Amino acid sequence: MTSVLIRRGRDTRDVQARRKDHVEILQESSHLQAKERGLSRHQTSQHLDLGRPASRTVIFRWWKISLRSEYRSTKPGEVKESHEDFLENSHLQVQIALIFGARILDHVFNLCEGKFDFLERLSDNLLLSIISYLDLEDIARLSQTSCRFAKLCMADKLWEQIVQSACDNITPEMRALAADMGWRQMFFTNKLQLQRRLRKRRERQESQRDSQL
Structure with a gap:
């Protein structure tokens, strides 16, 4: 999987351009992954919790919703990352881009970098x-x-x-x-x-x- 990681301290316009490329690459990669694995959005329910800015955590939860007996004992999954770790976690970024879309992923990037829109x-x-x-x-x-x-x-x-x-x-x-x-x-x-x-x-x-x- 190809990904472009965003590093701090670079020119703002350069970061924005790289982020746009990053989001597009993540979307393309996530669709390929979904096709290879046979994933379906209707099989699993997901929840993205950004919490308050002071908490500085990104929590990604998922759980199975199915009438099949083999899934009844399946426990929910959870990934909790700090803002700094999320910016380096390309796998989690792929999942968010696949499920929630590029706009939500870009919003999470902004929150993790401290760019809050209080209005x-x-x-x-x-x-x-x-x-x-x-x-x-x-x-x-x-x-x-x-x-x-x-x-x-x-x-x-x-x-x-x-x-x-x-x-x-x-x-x-x-x-x-x-x-x-x-x-x-x-x-x-x-x-x-x-x-x-x-x-x-x-x-x-x-x-x-x-x-x-």
């Missing part, structure tokens, strides 16, 4: 609260960084907080209108248009009451 670990509610303090231009730029931030930056809950911080008082009529048109659209609608929409909404409600009477 990804924050809850959506906390991120929405932080984003609400940004300028509009910064929110627009942030929405282009990832799919998750694109959804958060378009979330109605975010723009509700932004409207509340921009307005001294939000009346029940305004909340009802926001439920119809959305808080984001309400924020970008000028004051005169909002007044027209509110007036039309009142007229519609009054006509409905008159028709019921």
Whole structure:
């Protein structure tokens, strides 16, 4: 099996290029291994536990799930490696690339090298609260960084907080209108248009009451 090991202290761009080649080679090698051994993902269930950054361990567990009697007494297997040892363990890297894919393997590499993305670990509610303090231009730029931030930056809950911080008082009529048109659209609608929409909404409600009477 051919593999390319990543060493520390090299140029960052060189490391990234070698990692990409490494992941591709691992995937190719793992598919060859699976073909030779007749492996099937449906025969064994696997679990990858990265733990907390402070634990600095990678735990790979697997167990058989089968109705056959010969597998009933089979015990789960486990491999536990420190971050440093994982970077040198090409066999375990092959297994992760085969089962979980190149993206997960690259994520594990980043964790083992101390490259933590703490923003990804924050809850959506906390991120929405932080984003609400940004300028509009910064929110627009942030929405282009990832799919998750694109959804958060378009979330109605975010723009509700932004409207509340921009307005001294939000009346029940305004909340009802926001439920119809959305808080984001309400924020970008000028004051005169909002007044027209509110007036039309009142007229519609009054006509409905008159028709019921």
